[in-house]
Amino acid sequence: MNERELVLDALLAITRDGEYSHIVLKNMLDLYQYLDKQKRAFITRVVNGTLERQIEIDYIISRFSSVKIQKMKPVIRTILRFGVYQLKYMDSVPDSAVCNEAVKLAEKRGFRGLKGFVNGVLRNVSRNLDHISYPGKEDPVSYLSVKESLPEWLVKLWLESYDVETIEKMGEAFLMPEALTVRFDPGKITRDALILRLAKEGVEARKIPGVPCGLYLSGIDYLGALPSFQEGLFQVQDISSMQVALLADPKKGDQVLDVCAAPGGKALHMAELLQGTGHVEARDLSGQKVELIRENIARSGLTNIEAVCHDATLPDPDWKEKADILIADLPCSGLGVLGRKPDLKLRMTPGSAEELAGLQRRILGVVKDYVKPGGKLLYSTCTIHKKENEENARWFVEQFPEYTLIQEEQRLPGRDVGDGFYIAMFRKE
Template sequence: MEKRTDMRAEALDTLIDIERNKKLSHIAIGETLMRNQFEKKADRAFYTRLCEGVTERKIYLDYILDHYSKTPMKKCKPLIRSLLRMGAYQILFMDVRDAAACSEAVSLAKKRGFGRLSGFVNGVLRTLVREKENLPVPDKKDDVKYVSITYSVPEWLSKLIIEQYGKESAEKIFASFLEARPLTIRTNLSKTTPEELEKELEEAGVKVEKGNYLPYAFTISNLNYLGKIAAFRQGKFAVQDESSQLAVAIADINEGDFVLDVCAAPGGKTFHAADRLKGAGKVLSRDLTEYKTELIEENKDRMHYENVEVQQWDALEEDESLLESVDVLLADLPCSGLGIMGRKNDIKYQMTEEQLGELAALQRQILSVVWKYVKPGGQMIFSTCTLNKGENAENIKWIEENTPLHLVSIEEYLPQNLKNRTGSQGYLQLIPGEDTCDGFFISKFKRPEAK
C-alpha cells in the first residue's frame, strides 16, 4: 500500500519555516507543493488552505487562543504555537471534525518530542471546541483595534486604511483579503483566442469563468498543479490579475511601438505589452537582480515572444542610450503591496509603517530617472499594487511638479463597469471588496510634443 504523506506535518514544518526564517509564505508553500506534486489533489488543497489560513488569520487566532490558554501565544514554543494555530484554524474555519483537529495536534506534539506539552495542547483546543459558539469579540468602540483583530492586520495598518478610506471601506477591504481567490489569467492572443482557450481548459477539467473587465481575462479553479495544464506549458495564457492587465490596456500600445518595462519581474505586463504589439515593435524588459530577470526569461521561454529583450538593470541608473526614445514606459514601481494582501498574505506582517515612506521616496528616485526615456509625444503608465495614498496620489503631484509630463485622462480606455471612477483626478484606484480584483493604482502621463 502506497504511503500517504502527512500534510498536517508538512503544514507544521511550513508554518515554522515562515515564522522562524522569515520566509515568504507563497514561496514556502510553493516549495512544499512542488515536492508533493504527485500527492492527491484533496491533500494538497487541504495543506494549502491550512497554511494560508493560519498565516492570514494569525492575529485573530492568537487573540482567541490567548483567551483560553494560561500561557500567551507569544511565550509559547514556536512548534506549540504553530500547532495551536493549526488546530484552532481547523476548528473555527475548516470542515474538519473537531476531534480530528485536536487528536492530530496532540499526535504531532508527541512525534516532535513535545509529549510533556501534549496535554496542554489538548486542553486548549478542547476548551476552544466547547466554547466556539461563544467566542470573545474585540471591543467595537475601538475602531483600530477591532478591525486589527477581526481581520488579522497590524494596528498601524488598520489605522492607516481607516484614516484613508473610512472604517466601512476598511472592513470591506480587509474582509475581501480573507476570502478565497480564484486564479486570474490572461489569454495569449498571439497563440489562441479567448473562446478556444476557454474550451481547451474546460476539456482539461478546469473550471473557467469570464473576467469582469476584459474580454481576454478569465478566472480558473478546480486545478491541481498549473504545470500539468497543457495550455499553460504551451504559453497560451499567463497568470495575471485583471488589475495588472488593465494597466497595459490603458497604455494603448500600438503595433511598432518601443515599450520599456523598468521594474518588470515576473513579466506580466511585459508579455501583455508584447502581445499587443502583434509581433511588431519591441519590449525591453528590465529588473534589478539576476533572480528577477531569470523569472522573466522563464516566462519568455514559455510564452515564446520574439520581440522581448530582457536585461538586468538598476532603474536608478540613467541609461543615456534610451533618452527620449520610448513610446510607452511602463513604470509599475516597487511598493508596499498593500493591494495584493489577499494573494500574498504575509505582506501585512513584514511591511512596516516606516517602510511606506521609504518606498514612496524610492519611487520618486526612480521616476526622476526613467521619465527622461519617454519620447516627445510618448506616454508613461505609473502604477502600483498598493492602497496607500502616500505611494500613489501624492506621487502623482510629485511627477507633475518635477517633470514635464502631464496627467491625461484614462476614461476612454476603461471598461464600461469602471467608467466615471476617475473624476477630475485622471487616475484609477481599484479597491478590493468593491472591485473584483487586487488593489491597484493606475495613472497615465504624456510628454508634450517637441516644439
C-alpha cells in the same frame, strides 16, 4: 511526513524564518507532487488560511492560554494557530481529530511535556468557540483588526483615507477564496476555444465580465502540468494588473521599456498588443528574476520582447528619450495583494512602507529621462497607501513639470474586481 507536518514546516519557514508564503508553498507542492490532490489542497488551505486569519487566531488563543502568544515556543505556537484555524473554519475536520493530531505532532517534534498544554488550549477553544467576545464597532481599530485580521497600524493608516465600511469590505475581500485569473491573447486563441481546451484538461474556466482577454480558472491541481500553460496559451495575471497595458494602449511599432518587470506579465501583455511589431525591453534587478521573465517569454512564443538585467535606480543614457511607453510598476508595500500574499501584512511595518515610497521616487527620478517627448509613463503599484500612490503622483508632476498626469485610478478590493492596485498615467510634453 503527513500533511500536518508539512503545514507546520511551511508555517515555521514563513513566520519564524521570514520566507515568503507563495515561494514556500510553491516549492513544497513542487517537491510533493506525488501527494493526492486532496492532501495538497489541505496543505494550501491551512497554510494560507492560518496566515490570513493569524491576528484573529491569536486573539482567540489569548482568551484560553495562560502563556502569552509571543512567549510560546515557535513550534507550539504554530501548532495551536493552525489547530484553531481548523476548529473555526474547517467543518470537514472533526474537532477531536484536530486536537488529537496536534498533540501527536507536538510529541513528534520533541515537546512531549507540552502535550497537555496543547490539548487543553485546543479543547477549551473547541468548547467555547461560539461564546468568544469580540471588540465592538465603538472601537473601530480593534474591531477591524480582529474581525478582518489586519494589523492595527494598517487599520489606522486606512482610517485616514476610508470609512469603517470600506475597510471592512476590503478586509472581507482579502479573506475570500480567490479564483486564479489568467490573461490570454485573443489574436492567438479565442476565448471560447481556450475554455474548451481547458475543459478537456479538467479545468473550469469562466469569463470575466468586461475583461475580454481574461478568464477565471478553478479546479487546478498543478498549473505547470497543464499542456495549455506549457504551450503559452495563457499567462497568470491579476485583473488589476491587466489594466496597465490596456490603459497604455500601445500603437504598432512602439518602443516600450518596463523597468521593474518580473515576472513579466505587463511586458508580455504589451508585446501581445503590439501584434508582432515594435519592441519591449523587460528589465529587473536580479539575474534570478530576469530568468523568470525569460522563461515566460519562451513559453509565450513572442519575438518582439527581450529580458535584460538592470538596476532601475541607475541611469542608462542609451535609453534617453527612446521610449514611447515606459512602465514603472515599482517595488511597493503590497497592501493590495494581501489576499494572495497574506504574510505581507504580518511582516510589513509603517517604516518599511515609508522607505518604499522613497525608493519609488528615486526610481521615477531616473526613468523619467527615458520617455520621448509626447510619450507616456505609467506608474503603478499593488498597494493601498497614499504615500506610495497619490502623493508620489503629485510629487512627480511638481518635480518634473514636463509631465502631466492624464489619468489615475485606485482600485479597492471589495469595491472593484481584482487586487488593490494604483495606476497613474503621465504624458511627457
